[in-house]
Amino acid sequence: MLNLSAYHQPKSLPEALALLGSSGRxxxxxxxxxxxxxxxxxGETEPLGLVDLSRIPELRGISRxxxxxxxxxxxxxxxxxxxxLLLAVPLLREAAAAVGSPQIRSxxxxxxxxxxxSPAADTVTALAALDAVARLESAAGSRSVQxxxxxxxxGQTKLLPGEVIKEILFQVPPQGSRSxxxxxxxxxxxxxxxxxxxxxxxxxxxRISRARVALGAVGPNPSRRPALELVLLGQEPSRTLIDExxxxxSKEVGQMLGTRPxxxxxxxxxxxxxxxxxxxxxxxxxxxxx
Amino acid sequence: MEKFQLKMKxxxxxxxxxVEPGLRLLDVLRDVLHLTGTKEGCGEGExxxxxxxxxxxxxxxxxxxxxxxxxxxxxxxxxxxxxxxLDALQRAFLTAGAVQCGYCTPGMILxxxxxxxxxxxxxxxxxxxxxxxxxxxxxxxxxxxxAVELAAAELQQKEGAAGV
Numbered sequence: 001m002l003n004l005s006a007y008h009q010p011k012s013l014p015e016a017l018a019l020l021g022s023s024g025r026x027x028x029x030x031x032x033x034x035x036x037x038x039x040x041x042x043g044e045t046e047p048l049g050l051v052d053l054s055r056i057p058e059l060r061g062i063s064r065x066x067x068x069x070x071x072x073x074x075x076x077x078x079x080x081x082x083x084x085l086l087l088a089v090p091l092l093r094e095a096a097a098a099v100g101s102p103q104i105r106s107x108x109x110x111x112x113x114x115x116x117x118s119p120a121a122d123t124v125t126a127l128a129a130l131d132a133v134a135r136l137e138s139a140a141g142s143r144s145v146q147x148x149x150x151x152x153x154x155g156q157t158k159l160l161p162g163e164v165i166k167e168i169l170f171q172v173p174p175q176g177s178r179s180x181x182x183x184x185x186x187x188x189x190x191x192x193x194x195x196x197x198x199x200x201x202x203x204x205x206x207r208i209s210r211a212r213v214a215l216g217a218v219g220p221n222p223s224r225r226p227a228l229e230l231v232l233l234g235q236e237p238s239r240t241l242i243d244e245x246x247x248x249x250s251k252e253v254g255q256m257l258g259t260r261p262x263x264x265x266x267x268x269x270x271x272x273x274x275x276x277x278x279x280x281x282x283x284x285x286x287x288x289x290x
Numbered sequence: 291m292e293k294f295q296l297k298m299k300x301x302x303x304x305x306x307x308x309v310e311p312g313l314r315l316l317d318v319l320r321d322v323l324h325l326t327g328t329k330e331g332c333g334e335g336e337x338x339x340x341x342x343x344x345x346x347x348x349x350x351x352x353x354x355x356x357x358x359x360x361x362x363x364x365x366x367x368x369x370x371x372x373x374x375x376l377d378a379l380q381r382a383f384l385t386a387g388a389v390q391c392g393y394c395t396p397g398m399i400l401x402x403x404x405x406x407x408x409x410x411x412x413x414x415x416x417x418x419x420x421x422x423x424x425x426x427x428x429x430x431x432x433x434x435x436x437a438v439e440l441a442a443a444e445l446q447q448k449e450g451a452a453g454v
Contacts, residue, residue, distance in 0.1 A: 002312030007294060007357055030355070037314065037353045038334040050311075054358055078347065101423025102401065104335060106347035107354065 002040045006049030013058040013137060013166065019051050021139030021162040027051050029164055031074055031112035034104050059111070059166060062086065067172045073111025073134075073165040077123070078102075080110060088172045091198045094181035095126035098196070111165040117151050117221060120193040124151070125216035126181050128224050129198040132170035138163040148214075151221035174210065177202040182277040184269055193217045195266055197249075197273050201232060201281055208232045215249075218266060219256045228252055237282035245278055246271040294357045300325070301369025315359045316340045316351035319366060327367035327396045331425070338424030341397035342366050348404035350423070367396035370403060379403055379441040386437035390428030398424045402438045410449070411442055 006027065010016040020027055027049040030036055039045045053059055059074040062083045069085065080086060080096035087093075099105055099113075099122050113121045114134060128148040135144050139162055147168065150157050159165070173179060179200040185191025195217045202210035211232040216222035231248045235241050249270045257263040293308040300323060307322055319325045319342070331339030333352050340351040343365040370377040379399050382388075389395050398421060405412055405420030412420065417438045418431075426434060 002355075004291065004310075004312040006291065007311035007355075009357060009360070030358075032353075033355060033358060034335055034350075034353050037355055040312075041314070041333065041352075050355075052355075052358060100335070101338065102348050102404065102420060103338060103341055103350040103353075103423040106344075107349050 002037075004048070004050060007052065008050070009052045009055055011055050013056050013164075016051055016053060016056055016164065017137060017139045017162065020164065023049070023162070025161050029053055029115075031115070032076065032108040034100070034108040035112065035116050035118075053164070059164075064172075069170055069172060071110055071168045073114075073167055074109050075111075077105035077108050077110070077113075080123070081105065089126075089130065089170075089179060091129060091179040091181040091200060092123065092126045095122045095183075095196070095198065098122050098181065098183040098193075110168060114147060114150065114165060114168075115157060115159060117153070117155050117157050118192075119154055119220055119222070120196070120217040121222060122181070122183060122193055122196055122216070124148075125196045125214045125222035126198045127168065127170070128214035128216075128222045129179070129200050129212040130170040130173070131212070131224075132168050134168055135166045136160075136163045137166045142166070144169075148221070148223050153220045156220075173200045173212075174202050176204055177210075178281045180277050180281055182273045184273050195253075195269060195273060196222070197270070197277055199277055199281060203237075206236055208235050208237070215253070215256075215270075218253050218270075225252055242275055242278045242282065246274045249274040294360075296356055296360055298359050298361065299363040301365060309356050311355065311357050313356045314352055315342070315344075315349075315354040315356050315364070318356045318359075319351060319364070325366050325368050329393055329396060331393070331397075335423075336425070337394070338397045338401060338421075339394055341400045341424060343400055343404055346404075346407070348401055348423075365400070365403075367399060370399070377403070378444050379406070379437070382437040382441035382444065383434075386433045386440055388429060388433040388437035390426075394424055394426040394428075398426065398434060402434075402441065405438070406442055406445065411446060412438070414439075 008019050030050040030052045060072040062085050063070050064085050077096040077099045110123050113123045132147045133144050134147050181198045183196040184194045198214045200212040211229040213225045213228040231245050250267045253270045254267045294311040296309050297306045319328050329339040331337035335350045335353045342351045345362045379402050401421045401424050417435050
């Protein structure tokens with residue numbers, strides 16, 4: 001059993017923020033628990049007190065106002081995967097569907113995926129490609145930070161003590177966009193991503209007028225790769241462009257990983273996932289990994 | 291520290307117990323309520339042996355702290371038969387020979403139950419995805435998939451008959 005020093009189950013956000021604000025780092029927010037509970041059970045995390053966020057209505061729900069989508073941080077992967085409001089962002093639905101197993105998807109949350117700062121966090125790669133912003137709340141006030149800037153290393157975030165991720169906000173990609181997410185794991189279910197890739201491509205008069213490319217599990221945190229976006233920008237979709245993009249992705253991964261032992265594998269593997277995903281977005285075909 | 295007054299509905303019955311908040315839902319089900327049909331396998335959400343249905347959603351009860359289940363409704367393997375009659379899935383597992391050592395079976399059946407409640411007529415791929423969080427080291431899964439197909443067919447037939 002976990003030896004907890006305290007357990008709180010606040011029913012409103014101000015109540016939770018007051019608890020967290022007065023505790024220093026002695027209290028830790030608990031979202032779905034799929035990462036934190038086993039870590040605590042195995043003693044990987046120092047026993048401490050928990051503030052269970054699951055009863056706070058302000059942290060739930062998915063909504064859309066004009067072109068802006070808001071996802072409450074306690075939304076589960078299952079809710080994201082199945083939300084009709086998110087039909088406009090297939091990359092995020094596909095990323096949520098690629099997480100863990102049905103059990104993990106009904107319990108794990110998008111806010112937890114961010115706060116946990118795993119290099120392989122599937123939804124974070126999609127959020128990076130969407131330029132998503134996280135709204136953070138604390139007893140002292142609120143601030144907004146780009147999700148990709150909130151992360152600063154393996155398991156590290158710039159969240160301050162007492163701060164909670166309230167919601168994630170992003171704009172629906174412009175008219176004429178297609179998007180998708182692809183994951184490479186050791187097997188389909190329950191695999192931590194060896195690598196994942198999210199793309200948003202906007203077509204205008206047959207050419208790519210805007211491109212967003214994000215890679216995950218290559219380096220400490222998922223991030224946008226502007227060099228790869230430039231490869232696509234202004235081009236017409238073609239087999240040649242897919243090949244060029246795959247080669248550029250391989251080079252990018254090589255540069256990002258340097259001399260890490262996984263570099264020779266990932267430099268090759270990224271070509272496969274890049275080809276799969278681009279083919280699907282360009283020509284509506286191709287195998288979807290994961 | 292202070293105990294948590296946990297009130298939840300388990301298999302249709304309301305239970306109130308004072309528990310250490312560090313207990314997992316799995317521990318409460320097995321050690322406090324003595325519902326030992328729910329098994330512990332890996333204890334970290336990889337194997338699905340401890341799967342239960344929590345407010346209609348399939349979860350690993352080893353990843354849920356007991357207070358997180360407060361006010362919710364839990365269904366375990368003990369709760370799916372009615373008046374002594376086995377659930378269609380339990381019968382189908384017997385018919386198809388989908389049980390060998392049996393350790394994964396309660397979790398597997400609840401995963402299938404959660405799947406069928408959402409998708410009464412799943413294809414093979416959908417069944418495979420529905421049970422992808424549950425490991426079985428004996429059967430090779432073929433007979434489990436068959437059993438889920440059998441149960442789905444039976445439920446469809448019943449529904450068809452009821453509709454006439």
